[in-house]
Amino acid sequence: MKQALVTLAMAAGALVVMTASAVAQQASFPAPAWSRTTAAAQNRGSLTERGAAVFNNWCTVCHGKDVKNAPGTQSLQYKYQGKLPAALEERRDLTAKSVKFYVRKGVATMPFFRKTEIGDADLDALAAYLSQGKP
Numbered sequence: 001m002k003q004a005l006v007t008l009a010m011a012a013g014a015l016v017v018m019t020a021s022a023v024a025q026q027a028s029f030p031a032p033a034w035s036r037t038t039a040a041a042q043n044r045g046s047l048t049e050r051g052a053a054v055f056n057n058w059c060t061v062c063h064g065k066d067v068k069n070a071p072g073t074q075s076l077q078y079k080y081q082g083k084l085p086a087a088l089e090e091r092r093d094l095t096a097k098s099v100k101f102y103v104r105k106g107v108a109t110m111p112f113f114r115k116t117e118i119g120d121a122d123l124d125a126l127a128a129y130l131s132q133g134k135p
């Protein structure tokens with residue numbers, strides 16, 4: 001009897017997990033499974049608002065402002081030694097062209113992103129956000 005109850009509880013748990021992931025998959029834009037933040041809508045608002053959402057969904061996991069928790073921010077802190085801000089969102093020197101280059105090619109331990117992950121329109125928005133509109 002006890003065995004049957006345990007099995008039933010496990011089946012119910014699995015159902016909850018399956019339902020939750022089915023709901024998560026209904027988002028109309030892609031978001032990586034490893035993102036630590038709640039996926040933001042990449043398809044609403046101004047160009048820079050959409051870019052901020054793409055950054056939130058795809059980049060903050062490594063480039064967040066909390067250095068301790070962000071390997072990308074940590075690497076850039078080491079690379080620039082305080083000459084430039086370690087957090088990408090605080091940089092004022094990035095151009096859209098350079099952002100697109102790094103996102104499509106990757107660098108060191110940063111992966112490159114495919115068009116099925118970050119489409120060209122989303123990359124335009126992301127680049128505009130990080131470059132404050134500099135081409």
Ligand code: HEC
Binds near residue numbers: 059062071079110113
């Ligand atoms: C898995 C972690 C990771 C993810 C996810 C990631 N990056 Fe990076 N990124 C890094 C690391 C680490 C570096 C530093 C590499 C080095 O030491 O030169 C870096 C470097 C960069 C640089 C170069 C900056 C410079 O001055 O050298 C840019 C631009 C950049 N990332 C943009 C992005 C954007 C935009 C995204 C989201 C689409 C992103 N990254 C996602 C880890 C990541």
